[in-house]
Amino acid sequence: MSHNLSNSVSALPPPKTLVIASRESRLAMWQAEHVQACLRQLYPACDVRILGMTTRGDQILDRALSKVGGKGLFVKELETALEDGRADLAVHSLKDVPMTMPTGFDLSCIMVREDARDAFVSNDYASLADLPLGAIVGTSSLRREAILRKSFPHLVIHALRGNLDTRMSKLDRGDYQAIILAAAGLKRLGMESRIRALLPFDPHTPAAGQGALGIETLSKRSDVKAWLAPLYDMPTALAVTAERAVSRKLGGSCEVPLAAHAQWNNSNQLVMHSYVASVDGQQICLASGARSIKDHHEAEAFGLAIADDLLAQGAAALLPH
Numbered sequence: 001m002s003h004n005l006s007n008s009v010s011a012l013p014p015p016k017t018l019v020i021a022s023r024e025s026r027l028a029m030w031q032a033e034h035v036q037a038c039l040r041q042l043y044p045a046c047d048v049r050i051l052g053m054t055t056r057g058d059q060i061l062d063r064a065l066s067k068v069g070g071k072g073l074f075v076k077e078l079e080t081a082l083e084d085g086r087a088d089l090a091v092h093s094l095k096d097v098p099m100t101m102p103t104g105f106d107l108s109c110i111m112v113r114e115d116a117r118d119a120f121v122s123n124d125y126a127s128l129a130d131l132p133l134g135a136i137v138g139t140s141s142l143r144r145e146a147i148l149r150k151s152f153p154h155l156v157i158h159a160l161r162g163n164l165d166t167r168m169s170k171l172d173r174g175d176y177q178a179i180i181l182a183a184a185g186l187k188r189l190g191m192e193s194r195i196r197a198l199l200p201f202d203p204h205t206p207a208a209g210q211g212a213l214g215i216e217t218l219s220k221r222s223d224v225k226a227w228l229a230p231l232y233d234m235p236t237a238l239a240v241t242a243e244r245a246v247s248r249k250l251g252g253s254c255e256v257p258l259a260a261h262a263q264w265n266n267s268n269q270l271v272m273h274s275y276v277a278s279v280d281g282q283q284i285c286l287a288s289g290a291r292s293i294k295d296h297h298e299a300e301a302f303g304l305a306i307a308d309d310l311l312a313q314g315a316a317a318l319l320p321h
Helices: 006-011 026-040 070-074 076-083 144-149 164-172 183-188 222-231 236-251 296-312
Strands: 019-022 047-053 089-093 105-112 118-121 136-139 156-159 178-182 193-197 213-218 258-264 272-276 286-293
Touching: 019 026, 019 076, 026 089, 026 164, 026 183, 026 213, 026 222, 047 076, 076 089, 076 213, 076 258, 105 222, 105 236, 118 183, 136 144, 136 164, 144 156, 144 258, 144 272, 164 178, 178 183, 183 193, 213 222, 236 258, 236 272, 236 296, 258 296, 272 296, 286 296
Parallel strands: 019 047, 019 089, 136 156, 136 178
Antiparallel strands: 089 213, 105 213, 118 178, 118 193, 258 272, 272 286
């Protein structure tokens, strides 16, 4: 399977300057700097700069994401910078990108995925199973909360907002006995040693797009898309296309405990696991499947079939109305 789409880039002269819009959190800046380094390697003469920005999602820390507008809060200001020409591309954690792109914007590049699993982080306990009755676990995700409540009803689940460093400092000062985070962010920031356990995909299925980086551009910027093409990872892109199709069909947002994860097996088939749950974890609809996928259209169709399976099981009753 082809890992990139680099054939279109040879027809264009190399870029002279490229400006990357990014949130200013340490993880977001790592992601932007990673893309910057990749682009500098591809185009040594290009001046690749980063425009750091603060988004609404970074400013509102006293309320759960699901209560204040969801995923788009981390994206809107970056899109404005693309629109008014201050930036040529924006780098996102793909799981923060809304499932339907606004008119005029495209998800133009999806890079190779880091570890998609959730990580258990604690200073005193080695695993979720070791946590005592009433231990406080922090998570920002309704998806994680639902599975924790189902599997470990004796634990107390509290909301956890803020960037990665903020979350770790809340754990370190004793506000929580453990927290659950995406492994990818910890690994990218060199904090892998803080991971006490990587949670298995079953039952801790990740969010759609978890661990993958997405690069957004204006739809009309075919030049930027062509320059980004060598960074495009087709296996990751097909997997996350299927995941995002499930989420889009089910109205995926921060208000839905929804998981969708696809990975390639040894037979070159895409294997998907997905669920929708009630927040208390007491009701859950599960769907899975495997399919040979050759292009984005087939990946999208696979995701929609999984979503239909969930709906046939009654998932609609668990979605916000």
